[in-house]
Amino acid sequence: MEAVTAAGAFMRQALLEAARGLGRTSPNPPVGCVIVQGTEVVGRGFHPKAGEPHAEVFALREAGERARGATVYVTLEPCSHHGRTPPCADALIAAGVSRVVVATLDPNPQVAGRGVETLRAAGIDVTVGALESDAARQQAGFRSLVVRHRPWVVAKYAMTLDGKVAAVGEGNGAVSGSLARERAMHWRDELDALAVGSGTLALDRPALTTRGVPGGRDPRPIVFDRHAASDPHARAWRPGGVLVTAPDVRADAHEAAGVTVVRAGTLPDALTHLAGLGISSVLLEGGPTLLGAFLAAELVDEVRVFIAPKVLGAGLSPLVEPVRFMRHAQHLHDVTTELLGPDVLVTGLLNDIPRLSAPGAN
């Protein structure tokens, strides 16, 4: 537990700024920045989209002359290299800031501590590590892309208190309440892509949109369909959609409909291809077969489960994958719980959030 300090409170604001870019910045990270004079926030910014200016630039613009002597809170180490935009470290030095508080170092080998070095060499006081885990969790997609060359995979499902995701019969009702469903829509807005299996596509005819989220943007739809037999005109398809199928499978109808077709022999291969398309995070919404396959391959990085306080007695399980012994169960860490109306939300990680390849760089 991190004590709540003034620095923590300002970094929290920077994280909230960064969150505004979630789902919109890939392959870049979401980054937020606030600039503080004394106890007053004089500038704030976030990175809205690849190709647009970085968070620091917007914050410096708002602060203007008041950036001189100020403290800068930024959720990711400022860049030191010339990419599509000039280095932010240089801009901070030019603006005359006196202190920079950084949440996380950039795992990108082109930066990886050099941004901090540049600032320090210019006489700026730099602190690294404020709200580091929160920031790393927010950047999980970016970090996964840079370090592991595959997207961060979040499995989401809603089940009853007796572990059922759906009833057996037709005319199934919703498992969880409206607050839970609203939260799940926000996740769709925040993650790059939303994946389902061909069974879910056929049975549920999902729209896979962020309906009801103000200012929401729809995630890229991904359909795992080994035989490319699913409807290429299903309502889930929209520009950016990806069909993942097996090698040598023809998918002419999907290609003709504008769907990007990825052919992969294994799930890790498929994820590498998705990373190549700039997809840094995937929300896996099932069904049980797809979730089970990802779990078996240990490719589920994070789990977010809504538990509805009702008992059904029979129905479908969230995952279908034979694990023989309880001791072989995969354990979550960094577990959180939250009450959302009548439902309980449990989240946790199955894999670690990728860190710097060279630990101790700070």
Next chain:
Amino acid sequence: MEAVTAAGAFMRQALLEAARGLGRTSPNPPVGCVIVQGTEVVGRGFHPKAGEPHAEVFALREAGERARGATVYVTLEPCSHHGRTPPCADALIAAGVSRVVVATLDPNPQVAGRGVETLRAAGIDVTVGALESDAARQQAGFRSLVVRHRPWVVAKYAMTLDGKVAAVGEGNGAVSGSLARERAMHWRDELDALAVGSGTLALDRPALTTRGVPGGRDPRPIVFDRHAASDPHARAWRPGGVLVTAPDVRADAHEAAGVTVVRAGTLPDALTHLAGLGISSVLLEGGPTLLGAFLAAELVDEVRVFIAPKVLGAGLSPLVEPVRFMRHAQHLHDVTTELLGPDVLVTGLLNDIPRLSAPGAN
């Protein structure tokens, strides 16, 4: 939500006193009492066992002369009738207390508001309803016995985050962590009886004890066994044990081994018989068939589920009972959640705690 007041804090202490009698007082209720002079607790007591004095008597004994003019907090309306002990209302009047705060009225038709009336007639200021729901929940077994003539049934299980209570294979490990298992042992100590099906008895060879609970007493073991084919010398059996079987089934070996045999055609019948044996509360620990049958008959009053933050992929479901539509799921109310080490505990009620048959008596 009840504001935390001084009265609330003293009633909370009375509830803690009462809790010391849980599992030991049937067919009497657990009752606690504290006597307060100004802000000082001068007497406390709880009902330890049927046939022994009531909570008020112990508290008055400790308070002695300091009961005069004091305020009494008691979790259940003081009795006004001559049972095995003289009426507590009379004892409180004789001790000269000036105020009595009562959590719940006694649902027993022999009392049902008459205790309060007696006190008021003697000029004592009486308040009813402090921490009423907490007290009623603590007295669920007693209230169920008096009002519904059957025990309060609590279904308990532990499952993984994908809804499995056990792995498929042999050599199964525990689902939940040590804090959860410790809590479950306390429940065994607090409820009158512990029920399993014949399948669980044969497969798990459970001891059904409160191992590890300091001062714990073992609940009466109940085995539901339609054919009376289970081992009459299983380690679960001890004095007070009950075999529930079908009508006309012979269970000579069980009877010879000292097991009480109940013959019932339906689950409601079985519960009526158990109530007749003075069992006010039953902790239902499965397996899936027994839990499913109780759920289908709408005889599960309360659910307590541990959810372990791990995913298994395959295994046994907590309940086996076909409910066709999600809208027919049974919804919990008064839901609570708690983190116990790595595990999440979710509790809730499926049936209401029996209240007075004549509501508005206060």
